Amino acid sequence: MKISVIIPVYNAEKFISQAVESALQFDEVHEVILIEDQSPDNALQICLQLAEKYDRVHLYQHADRGNHGAGPSRNLGIEKSTGDFIAFLDADDYFLPNRFDAEKELFEKQEVEGVYGALGVHYYSEKAKEQYYPLFGDHLTTVYKRHSPKDVFPGQIYMLGSFGLFSIDALTIRREPLLRKMDILFRTNLRLHQDTEFLCRLSFYLDLYPGILDQAVAMRGVHENNRITQVGSKKIKPSSTRILLWKEIDSWATDEKKIPENVKRHIKRMHRSFQIANAPTLKKWAMILKYLVTDYKSIASGLYNINFRDSLL
Structure with missing residues (x-):
């Protein structure tokens, strides 16, 4: 080697x-x-x-x-x-x-x-x-x-x-x-x-x-x-850096034809969920209402995962 x-x-x-x-x-x-x-x-x-x-x-x-x-x-x-x-x-x-x-x-x-x-x-x-x-x-x-x-x-x-x-x-x-x-x-x-x-x-x-x-x-x-x-200090907010992370993963997954559609949907939900978590209060509730109507799983799945593994990303 x-x-x-x-x-x-x-x-x-x-x-x-x-x-x-x-x-x-x-x-x-x-x-x-x-x-x-x-x-x-x-x-x-x-x-x-x-x-x-x-x-x-x-x-x-x-x-x-x-x-x-x-x-x-x-x-x-x-x-x-x-x-x-x-x-x-x-x-x-x-x-x-x-x-x-x-x-x-x-x-x-x-x-x-x-x-x-x-x-x-x-x-x-x-x-x-x-x-x-x-x-x-x-x-x-x-x-x-x-x-x-x-x-x-x-x-x-x-x-x-x-x-x-x-x-x-x-x-x-x-x-x-x-x-x-x-x-x-x-x-x-x-x-x-x-x-x-x-x-x-x-x-x-x-x-x-x-x-x-x-x-x-x-x-x-x-x-x-x-x-x-x-990360986690006043200098850097964890949620803001995770938005950028999941935005990159979402962009890549969208273009990668071999990724199964259900996995792509989950990645998009995670990206949306971090966007919601980091949004100002009024905008956050507007986004939640939007996705409750258009894509309930973005809230049910995505926000659950943020809380479930928050310390790891």
Whole structure:
């Protein structure tokens, strides 16, 4: 196996060395690709030092050396990659020693196009744990049972409690079918949830298999300044970012002819429901009345799902 590990780097001077070295522990890792995204801290200098110290570490920036976000940075990393397989890692997260144990066995089968595992949680400070434990807890982010690849896409869309989620940090995919089957990689217009949207489309186009689900293969690093912890603060409202997420999924599903009509209708209901949830009070009730008359299931199904899995998206 020749794995390219892609790490977008932004404001991560405290964590990037740990992330890189956690990937370099594996002989299967052919290269670690750092995409420095105009960090306001000293991350670029540390990335330069890492690239000089380790032959397998390669550093890139966007052509204009500007800040483009995690999605475009991962796209650039995929473009620069030379391995047969691709894995992703956020700059403040890290791999565990069992990260590729399942992959080494599963990828011997040609039909396996991707493998996902479980993600754990590491709090970098007591303050971070006190602040964000209600959101992340000590739980694994994982698909709860072993499902066949054909069930992964509807499982992600319907967000059933018995299915669960997998994370991009715990995903490994074959490079060739990724580029062949997905003409659009990460959406460049989503600053948040671009990984969720990508995983949704990925699970439709590629056959993804479960790897290690009962223990973490990578750790999400939680601290006071990472992007996900800003959601729910006064700066970023969760419902507003979810509207954009479901708008993208709805737009893609509308154009994708192979998606069953009942799944398309559910996606549209979810999009409408988040629009309702984020609307001003008067407009919200007007929208509710409209959909009660024209499409009752948008309320009965969509709003139920928002409440049911609210903390996960």
